[in-house]
Amino acid sequence: MRAWARLGEANLKAAFVGLAFAVTMAARLFVSGPVGLSNQGDGSRLMCWFGLSEGTGYANLGRRTAVELTWSAHRWYGQDCGEGVRYLSSELVPVKLSMWGTHLFGLGSGLDLRVLAVVNCVILGTAAALLFRALPGPQELRLAITALLWLVFADGTFAGYLMSAYSEPAMFAGLLFVIAAVCWYWRSSGSVASLLSLVASAVFALTAKTQAVTLLVGVLPLLLLRSRLHNGRAAGETWTARLRSGWRGYLPGAGAALVVLMVAALHVGATPARVTEQNRYNAVFLEMLPHSSHPGEDLRNLGLDPSLAAASGKTLLDSETAAARPEYSGLVDKATPLRTTMVYLREPLRFASLLGRGLDGMARFRPDYIYSYPASEPGRSHLECRVCFVEQAWTTVFLPSPWLIFVLVVVSMAGGALAVRKGASRGRQAMGVVALFLGGEVVAQFWAVMLTEGSADLVKHLALANLLTCAAAVFGLASWLIPWGVALFSPPRERPARRRGSVEVPSDTEAAH
Amino acid sequence: MAKPALRGLAAALLLPLLAACGQPVDDGVPTDRAVVGMCRPRPTEMELRSVSDVSPSVPCNQAHELEVYAVSTVDPSLTARKIRPGQEMLRGRSTSSCPREEIRPYLGARTNDFQWGIELFVKFPTTQEWEQGGRRVACELASFSGQSDKEDPVVYTSLRGIMRRADSARVRLCRSGTRAVTCDGQHTAEKVGEVTAKGAAAQLAQCRRLASEYTGRPLRSDFEVAVADLTAPAECWYGPRVGLVRGTVRGGLR
Numbered sequence: 001m002r003a004w005a006r007l008g009e010a011n012l013k014a015a016f017v018g019l020a021f022a023v024t025m026a027a028r029l030f031v032s033g034p035v036g037l038s039n040q041g042d043g044s045r046l047m048c049w050f051g052l053s054e055g056t057g058y059a060n061l062g063r064r065t066a067v068e069l070t071w072s073a074h075r076w077y078g079q080d081c082g083e084g085v086r087y088l089s090s091e092l093v094p095v096k097l098s099m100w101g102t103h104l105f106g107l108g109s110g111l112d113l114r115v116l117a118v119v120n121c122v123i124l125g126t127a128a129a130l131l132f133r134a135l136p137g138p139q140e141l142r143l144a145i146t147a148l149l150w151l152v153f154a155d156g157t158f159a160g161y162l163m164s165a166y167s168e169p170a171m172f173a174g175l176l177f178v179i180a181a182v183c184w185y186w187r188s189s190g191s192v193a194s195l196l197s198l199v200a201s202a203v204f205a206l207t208a209k210t211q212a213v214t215l216l217v218g219v220l221p222l223l224l225l226r227s228r229l230h231n232g233r234a235a236g237e238t239w240t241a242r243l244r245s246g247w248r249g250y251l252p253g254a255g256a257a258l259v260v261l262m263v264a265a266l267h268v269g270a271t272p273a274r275v276t277e278q279n280r281y282n283a284v285f286l287e288m289l290p291h292s293s294h295p296g297e298d299l300r301n302l303g304l305d306p307s308l309a310a311a312s313g314k315t316l317l318d319s320e321t322a323a324a325r326p327e328y329s330g331l332v333d334k335a336t337p338l339r340t341t342m343v344y345l346r347e348p349l350r351f352a353s354l355l356g357r358g359l360d361g362m363a364r365f366r367p368d369y370i371y372s373y374p375a376s377e378p379g380r381s382h383l384e385c386r387v388c389f390v391e392q393a394w395t396t397v398f399l400p401s402p403w404l405i406f407v408l409v410v411v412s413m414a415g416g417a418l419a420v421r422k423g424a425s426r427g428r429q430a431m432g433v434v435a436l437f438l439g440g441e442v443v444a445q446f447w448a449v450m451l452t453e454g455s456a457d458l459v460k461h462l463a464l465a466n467l468l469t470c471a472a473a474v475f476g477l478a479s480w481l482i483p484w485g486v487a488l489f490s491p492p493r494e495r496p497a498r499r500r501g502s503v504e505v506p507s508d509t510e511a512a513h
Numbered sequence: 514m515a516k517p518a519l520r521g522l523a524a525a526l527l528l529p530l531l532a533a534c535g536q537p538v539d540d541g542v543p544t545d546r547a548v549v550g551m552c553r554p555r556p557t558e559m560e561l562r563s564v565s566d567v568s569p570s571v572p573c574n575q576a577h578e579l580e581v582y583a584v585s586t587v588d589p590s591l592t593a594r595k596i597r598p599g600q601e602m603l604r605g606r607s608t609s610s611c612p613r614e615e616i617r618p619y620l621g622a623r624t625n626d627f628q629w630g631i632e633l634f635v636k637f638p639t640t641q642e643w644e645q646g647g648r649r650v651a652c653e654l655a656s657f658s659g660q661s662d663k664e665d666p667v668v669y670t671s672l673r674g675i676m677r678r679a680d681s682a683r684v685r686l687c688r689s690g691t692r693a694v695t696c697d698g699q700h701t702a703e704k705v706g707e708v709t710a711k712g713a714a715a716q717l718a719q720c721r722r723l724a725s726e727y728t729g730r731p732l733r734s735d736f737e738v739a740v741a742d743l744t745a746p747a748e749c750w751y752g753p754r755v756g757l758v759r760g761t762v763r764g765g766l767r
Contacts (some may be wrong), residue, residue, distance in 0.1 A: 043561055053557045077541035078567035079639050142524065277599065324605030326590075329598070416722035474540045 017143065018129025021150055026121040028154050029163055029389050034114055035372040035384040036067040036163025043165025045272070046089060047071055048081035050099060052110050054165070066375035067163065085272035090207045091170035094119045116165035120173070124153060124162070127176035134184040136427020137334060137482050145478050149176070152470040155390040157366040158463065171212045171464060174205025178215060179471065182222060182437055183344060186430040192252065198223065199256045204262075207267045211452075211464060212274070214444040216264055218437040218447040223257040224250070273332070279453050280335040281316045281323065287454020289313070291353060301343045303334040315456070337341065337452050344451070358404035358450045361458040362466055365394050370460065393433065409469055412476030413439035419479035431479035438472035531563040541567035544638045547584055547651035549619075550673055552577040553656075561666070564600045566636035566651060573671035579634060580672045582619040585611055585653040587637060597643035607635040611652035619654075620684065621674035625706040625727055626763070628676070629686035630695045632666070658683050658695050682761040687755070688750065696761045701741060703753025703762055709746045716740045720749035727751070729764025736762075 029035060039054055041332040047054070053074035098116035102108055107115065128407065135142040154173060161168040164251055188194045188391065202219045206212045289295040289312035296306035304327070311322035322328050344350050372384035385391075398405050412435050419432025445465040453461055544567060552573040555561045560568065561578055571577055588606035591598055611633060620628055632655045638647035655666040668683070675681050686693060687700035694700050706723035710716050720738045725731060728751070732738065735755075741748045751762060 048559070053559070058556075058558060058667075074557065076560075077569070078563075079565050080563045083640075214704075274600075321601050323601030326602075328602065387628050 012136045013139070013147055014129045014133035017132040017146055018125040018127075020125075021256075022121045022125025024150065025124055025154055025159065025162070026118055028159060029117050029121070030114070032386075033161060033259035034067075034069065034163060034374060034378075035115070035119065035386065036113055036374075037160040037166065037237070038067050038371045039063055039165045040370055044166050045082040045087045045275075046091060046095070047111070047165050048074075048076055049086055049092070050095060050111070051075060052099075052345055054235035065381040066253070066372045066374060067113070067371070069163075069374050071106060071113070071165070073109040073298050082272055085274070086270070086273075087272055088207065088267065089170060089209060090169040090204045091167035092172065094123060097246065113163050113165070120162040120169040123169070123173045124176065125175050127180060131176060131180035131183070134180045134187070134431055136183070136425070137478075138188060141481065145474060148474045149471065151387070152390050152467065152474070154387045156372070156385050156388040157391050158467060159387065160370075160372055160384070161463075163262065164220045168463065169207050171205060172214065172467060174201060175215075175464075175467065175471070176206050177201035179434055179438070179475075182218075182434050183430050185222065186433045187426055189222045190253065192242055195223065195252060195256050199260055202260050206264050210271050211445070211448060211461065213264050213268055214441060214448045216261065217444040218440050219260060220257050221438070222433075223253045223260065244386070263321070268309045277323075277332050278316055280332055280340075282453045282456035283337070283340050283451065284331070284335045285311055285314060285316075286456045287354075288343065290455070291350075291357070295410050298343055299315070301346065302339055304331060319420050337448075341451055354450045354454070356402075356456075357455065358446055359405055361462050362405050362446070362469070363395070363398040365391055365398075365466055367457075394466075394470075405469060406451035408473055409439050409442050412472040413470075415480050416472075417478035419482070425482075428479060428482045431475055431482055435472055435475035435479050438475060440467050442468045442472055542569050543567055543647070544636060544642055544651055545647050545649045547581050547583055547636075547649070549584060550671065551581040552671065553579045553581070555579050556665075556667075558686045559624070561655065562633065564603055565636055565642075565757070566634075567638045567639060568651065573670055573673075576667050576669055578666050578668070579653040579655055580668075581651050582654050582672070583612055583615050585650050585652055587648050587650055592648050595644070597598050597638065597640050603637050604635070609637045610637075610650050615652075616654065619673055621676040621678075623676070625723060626676045626681075627685050627686040627704045629693055630666075631655070631672075631684055632657060656684050658697055677767060679766045681763065681766060682759075685761050685763065687752075687761075697759065699757040699758045700752065701757060702750035704748060705738075705751045705762075707746035708740075708749060713740065720747075723749050724751040727764065728762045731755075 003178070006455055021378055044054060051073055052071040053076075054068045054071055094116060094248065095111065098119045099111050101115040101119065102110065102112045105112075127474065131149070132142055132146050153176070158168075158172060178198070178201045180319060181194065181201040185191075185194040187200045193205050198219065202215055206215045234468045284299075284304075285308075288298055289309060292298050295309035299306045299308055308322045308325065311318075311320060311325070314322065322331075344354070359377025366383065367382065371381055373382065416432040416437075416439060419428045419434065424432070442465055445468055446462070447463045449458070449465065515658065544565060546606065547566075550573070551570040552575070553566060553568050553570050554576060555563075555566070555568065555578040560566075566579065573580065586592070586608040587603075591603070593605060597603075599702070613633065616633070617626075617628070620626075620631070622628060632654060634653045636651040636653055637643075638649065654672055656668050656672060657664065658668075659665045670678075670680055672684070675684055682696040685696040686704045687696040688694060688696075688702055689698070689700045696703055704728035708716050708719035710719050710721065716742050717738065720740050721732060724738045732751075735753060736751060737754050739750045739752070741750055753760065
C-alpha cells in the first residue's frame with residue numbers, strides 16, 4: 001500500500017488512462033480480425049535492414065492491396081536492401097522490440113505485424129498517459145482531451161499505420177510525446193526535467209521520418225526562449241531586466257536546441273540518396289512543371305536543361321523519365337528545397353496555386369489506394385471503417401470547401417493566442433501554447449510537403465499535417481474551455497494564476513486551475 | 514524528476530542507434546566474378562529488380578530466379594563516369610550494355626522456336642564496385658512461367674539450351690484465345706513458325722508444312738493449323754480443334 005501511495009494518485013490515474021488508451025486502440029485494430037495498411041513499397045526499406053522480407057518471397061506480388069502480416073527472415077546481398085544505405089528511423093525501436101516479441105511468442109523467425117501493432121499501441125498509450133499527466137485543468141477536461149485525441153489517432157486514416165511496415169507510428173506517437181512535453185515544459189517554467197523530456201520526445205518524433213523535421217519550427221523557439229522569459233516573470237522582474245541580467249540563463253535551452261538541431265541535421269544528412277532523389281524529382285517533375293505555364297524557364301532557373309521539360313508529369317520510374325536522359329545529372333544538387341522555393345518566389349501567386357492543391361489533398365484526408373485487410377480476409381481491397389468518425393466529419397465538411405481547413409487552423413491558433421494572454425492561468429497558457437505550437441507545425445508541415453514532394457503521393461504525405469490540424473483544433477478548443485471546465489468540475493478549487501519559482505511539477509493541485 | 518528524465522533522454526538517443534544495428538549485409542559474389550551459366554536465387558521482387566546483383570550462385574538444378582547468359586561491359590557512354598549513374602540512366606542503357614542477340618543461341622533456339630516469358634535483367638556494378646573501377650555487367654535472364662510476370666520466376670533447371678529439351682514448354686510461345694502464354698500452362702495453340710507467302714491459301718499450305726516440321730510427325734487429325742496476323746510475316750499456330758492442352762508439341766527434344 002505504501003508503494004501505491006508513493007506512486008501517487010495522479011500518476012496512477014495517468015497510468016490507467018494510458019492503459020485504457022492502448023487497450024482500446026489495440027481492440028479497434030484486432031477485434032473481428034486484424035486491420036492495418038498494405039505495403040506499397042516504402043515499408044520494405046525500413047524492414048529490410050533487420051533482415052526481413054515481406055511474406056514469402058513473391059507471394060505478395062500483385063497483392064499490394066493486402067496487408068502482409070508476416071515478414072520473414074531474409075538475407076540481403078549488396079545493395080538489394082535500400083540501395084545499400086541504411087534507412088534510419090525511430091520506428092526501428094518498436095520494430096526491434098517486436099522482433100524479439102515475435103520470437104518470444106513463437107510466431108516465427110521474422111516479424112509479425114500484429115506484435116508490432118501491440119508495441120505501437122503500448123507506446124501510444126505511454127504517450128497518452130504522460131499527456132494526461134501534463135495537461136492542466138480538471139480531471140474531466142483532461143480526460144475529454146485525451147479521449148478526443150484517441151478518436152483522432154484511432155481513426156482509420158491513422159490507426160492502420162500501427163500495423164504496417166511504415167515509419168509513421170513513431171511519428172504519430174512522437175507527436176503525442178511532444179505535445180505532452182510542451183505542456184509540461186510550459187507549466188513547469190522550463191525546468192531541467194521538462195526541458196530534457198522535450199528534447200527526448202522531439203528527437204524521437206523528428207527521427208521517425210524526414211518530413212517530421214518540421215517539428216524544429218516549434219520546438220527550437222520554445223527551447224530557446226521559454227525558460228529564460230518565464231524565470232524572469234517568476235522572479236517578479238520585467239522580461240527586459242532579466243534578459244539584461246546575463247546570457248547564462250539561456251545556456252540550458254540553447255544547449256538543448258543545439259542537440260535537437262544536430263540530431264535533425266544528422267538525420268536529414270543520413271537520408272538515403274535514392275529517397276532524396278525521389279523527393280526532388282517529384283518536386284520538380286510532378287509538382288512544379290505540370291502546374292507551370294513555362295516549365296522550360298523553371299528548369300533554367302533551377303540550373304537544369306530546359307529540354308527536360310518533355311518529362312514533365314512523368315514519374316521517376318516511368319519509361320520516359322527525365323532521369324534516363326544525360327541532361328538529368330546534377331538534379332539532386334540543383335533542385336534543393338531552397339532553390340525550388342526561390343523559383344516559386346519569382347511568381348508569388350504560384351504559392352496560392354500550391355496552397356489550393358495542398359488543401360484539396362488535405363481535404364481528401366485518407367489515401368484510397370493503401371488497403372487495410374490481410375489477404376485472407378474477404379473484401380481485402382477495401383478501406384476499413386471501424387473508427388472513422390473524424391474522417392467522415394472531415395470529408396463532409398472540408399471536401400466541398402477545402403479552404404475551411406485554413407479557417408480551422410487560424411481559429412485554433414487564435415484560440416491558443418487568446419489563452420496565452422497576460423493574466424491567464426499558467427495551465428490555460430500551456431494549453432494555448434500547445435494550440436499555437438500545433439498550428440505553426442501545420443503550416444510548416446504543409447509547406448514542407450508541398451515544396452519537397454508536392455503532388456506525388458500527396459494525400460499520404462499530408463497525413464501528419466491532417467493529424468496536427470486535428471490536434472490543434474482539440475487544443476484550440478480546450479484552451480477556450482478551460483475556464484468553463486474549471487467552473488463546472490472544480491469550482492471550490494479555482495484560484496488565480498500563481499507566480500512562483502522556476503521549477504513546477506504538474507500536480508492535481510496545479511491541474512485544478 | 515530530473516533523473517528519470519535524463520534516463521528517458523539517454524534511452525531516446527541510444528535506442529535508435531541500437532535498433533539500427535540490424536543484420537549486416539552480405540557482400541556476396543562481386544559482379545566481375547559473374548560467369549556465363551551462373552544461376553542465382555533472387556527470392557524477392559526487390560532483389561529481382563535491383564540494379565545490381567552480387568548474390569551467390571547455386572547449382573542450376575536448385576531453385577533460382579536468374580541465370581547469367583552473358584557478361585559484358587557497361588555502355589561506353591557511361592564508363593568514364595567516376596560515380597555510378599542513377600538507376601534510370603543505367604536501365605536506359607540496358608539494351609546497349611547486354612547483347613540481346615546472344616539470348617536465343619543461349620536458349621538453344623532454332624529458326625522456328627519462339628520464346629516467351631523470358632525477361633532480361635541487366636545487373637550493373639554496385640556503387641562501391643563502380644568507384645573501384647568495376648564496369649562489368651552481368652546479363653541475366655528470368656523465365657516467367659504461367660499467365661503473367663507477377664509471379665515468382667523460379668526455375669529448377671538451366672535455361673542454357675532449354676529449347677532443345679523436353680522441359681522447354683516453360684519458355685515456348687503459346688496462346689490461350691488471343692492471349693500469349695507459355696506452353697507449360699493451358700493453351701489453345703502453339704506458335705510453330707512464320708511464313709511470308711502472299712494469299713491465305715498459300716500461307717496455310719506453308720504453315721501446315723512448318724507445323725509438320727516443327728512436330729517432326731504428320732499433323733494430328735484432332736489438331737488444326739491456323740494462320741494469324743495475315744500481314745507478312747504471318748504467324749502459324751498449331752493446336753487442338755476443341756479444348757485446351759498443356760505442354761509443347763515440338764518434336765525431337767531430349
